[in-house]
Amino acid sequence: MDSPKLALLKQTLADNDASLTKPRIMVFELLDRPEPQTLSSLVRASKGHLDRASLYRTINLFEDLGIINRINTGFKYKLELSDRFNRHHHHLTCISCGRIINTEDSQFEDLIMKQADRHHFVLRDHQLEIQGICQNCTQA
Ligand SMILES: [Zn+2]
Ligand SMILES: [Zn+2]
Incomplete structure (x- = not known):
């Protein structure tokens, strides 16, 4: 508590x-x-x-x-x-087994901020979901 x-x-x-x-x-x-x-x-x-x-x-x-x-x-x-509770990150989701890999890269964040700036847009929040097939599943 x-x-x-x-x-x-x-x-x-x-x-x-x-x-x-x-x-x-x-x-x-x-x-x-x-x-x-x-x-x-x-x-x-x-x-x-x-x-x-x-x-x-x-x-x-x-x-x-x-x-x-x-x-x-x-x-x-x-x-x-x-x-608010966890460090900001993005996800790579495997569409075959459902595994979710957390990923973070400051370049992503810079790019998103740049896009917002360009449109005079005040950023609040964003989610970026990337889908594909994980290493385990491509090898199986
Ligand atoms: Zn998988
Ligand atoms: Zn982000």
């Missing part, structure tokens, strides 16, 4: 008149890992402490408040904590 991320979660919820409840802490902690998670993997990881209904409610709230991002991978999606 004393981690800076949890404090930020509490603040974000409080700013939106929501409180830090046990299920919310649990969902947040389940999402606080390097790999983006599917809904089923969250249900599995909660080991019976979360039912689908409360998971969906919490996920919807977290999305509305910008606490998490949804990564669309074809007809499915995965969830991860937003840039």
Whole structure:
């Protein structure tokens, strides 16, 4: 409860008149890992402490408040904590096995800022999703 991320979660919820409840802490902690998670993997990881209904409610709230991002991978999606909680990065998603590789490069960011500047556009947020086939799958 004393981690800076949890404090930020509490603040974000409080700013939106929501409180830090046990299920919310649990969902947040389940999402606080390097790999983006599917809904089923969250249900599995909660080991019976979360039912689908409360998971969906919490996920919807977290999305509305910008606490998490949804990564669309074809007809499915995965969830991860937003840039407010984790370092900004992009994804390389394998369309064959669904693996997501995190990638970051300051040149990407410079380029995006340049594009925004050129259009006198004030940048808030961006997501860049790259799809392809990972090394494991090309070798198989
Ligand atoms: Zn793959
Ligand atoms: Zn970026």
